[in-house]
Amino acid sequence: DTAVSQTPKYLVTQMGNDKSIKCEQNLGHDTMYWYKQDSKKFLKIMFSYNNKELIINETVPNRFSPKSPDKAHLNLHINSLELGDSAVYFCASSLAGGSGANVLTFGAGSRLTVL
Amino acid sequence: GQNIDQPTEMTATEGAIVQINCTYQTSGFNGLFWYQQHAGEAPTFLSYNVLDGLEEKGRFSSFLSRSKGYSYLLLKELQMKDSASYLCAVMDSNYQLIWGAGTKLIIKP
Numbered sequence: 501d502t503a504v505s506q507t508p509k510y511l512v513t514q515m516g517n518d519k520s521i522k523c524e525q526n527l528g529h530d531t532m533y534w535y536k537q538d539s540k541k542f543l544k545i546m547f548s549y550n551n552k553e554l555i556i557n558e559t560v561p562n563r564f565s566p567k568s569p570d571k572a573h574l575n576l577h578i579n580s581l582e583l584g585d586s587a588v589y590f591c592a593s594s595l596a597g598g599s600g601a602n603v604l605t606f607g608a609g610s611r612l613t614v615l
Numbered sequence: 616g617q618n619i620d621q622p623t624e625m626t627a628t629e630g631a632i633v634q635i636n637c638t639y640q641t642s643g644f645n646g647l648f649w650y651q652q653h654a655g656e657a658p659t660f661l662s663y664n665v666l667d668g669l670e671e672k673g674r675f676s677s678f679l680s681r682s683k684g685y686s687y688l689l690l691k692e693l694q695m696k697d698s699a700s701y702l703c704a705v706m707d708s709n710y711q712l713i714w715g716a717g718t719k720l721i722i723k724p
Contacts, residue, residue, distance in 0.1 A: 541700065541717050602646075604650075604658075609656070
């Protein structure tokens with residue numbers, strides 16, 4: 501059973517389009533995250549939700565909108581896609597956000613290519 | 616600002632030992648993590664240090680010195696499958712993870 505699953509794995513689209521990436525975790529974790537990993541391999545936190553509630557919202561264009569229908573799901577919707585949005589987007593989850601030993605379990609990543 | 620530094624790339628020989636260093640400057644400290652990321656895959660958790668000293672886990676060990684803002688990951692008896700990127704991440708006083716850019720480790724036969 502996949503612990504953190506995200507779809508699609510690959511997404512190729514044109515500039516200006518709107519797209520969504522879905523994420524689900526079956527670990528019973530309370531906290532879920534979206535990370536962006538660019539070509540330089542830096543992992544940048546975008547959003548964090550704890551029990552459906554937004555707790556981290558880094559400086560991300562408002563074209564990116566997360567939605568958490570329940571604590572097992574955190575989807576990412578992106579409007580008006582730009583070339584610079586091309587990256588790998590990782591979903592992750594953890595037992596509790598505000599804890600030191602906060603081990604993240606990552607999904608396999610969604611590679612977004614904007615043409 | 617907050618900063619995590621680690622070498623961009625290292626090369627080592629199968630069967631040998633390699634040490635990957637990480638230095639950090641963060642607002643507070645609530646632990647340091649090492650993750651392994653194979654090309655095209657997700658990062659996976661390797662180790663967590665919050666107290667000074669060495670934590671050993673099989674072929675992998677991780678060391679922390681909080682006073683020096685320094686950690687290293689030690690990999691022994693290197694295998695070809697250890698070729699991957701190794702990411703250092705520090706949890707700051709707000710329990711946010713600050714990530715390094717990762718060290719790409721290349722293992723040669």
